Amino acid sequence: MFERGINTHDVENVIQSWHVISEYPDDIPYPSYLLLGYKGPDPLHIVVGIDKENETCYIITVYKPDPELWVDGFSRRINK
Numbered sequence: 001m002f003e004r005g006i007n008t009h010d011v012e013n014v015i016q017s018w019h020v021i022s023e024y025p026d027d028i029p030y031p032s033y034l035l036l037g038y039k040g041p042d043p044l045h046i047v048v049g050i051d052k053e054n055e056t057c058y059i060i061t062v063y064k065p066d067p068e069l070w071v072d073g074f075s076r077r078i079n080k
Contacts (some may be wrong), residue, residue, distance in 0.1 A: 010039045011062055014046055015042040021045075021075040032060060036075055043074040 001011070004028050015039030022034035030049035047060040064072045 004063055011046060011059065014044050015019050
């Protein structure tokens with residue numbers, strides 16, 4: 001995250017206004033979700049694992065999606 005120039009404040013802002021674009025209910029140890037949000041005009045993807053029992057969210061990764069790999073406002077990956 002930090003190597004990509006994305007700071008904690010950016011992630012907090014995205015999580016407050018997120019949109020789930022993909023769900024991975026069978027992920028272990030917790031179901032995970034791909035979220036789409038924006039840092040200003042720039043899209044960000046955040047993968048989070050959710051421990052519902054303990055009400056805890058784990059940030060797995062954060063990245064700026066490549067516009068050549070995503071369509072529909074960065075919500076659908078192009079299958080190449």
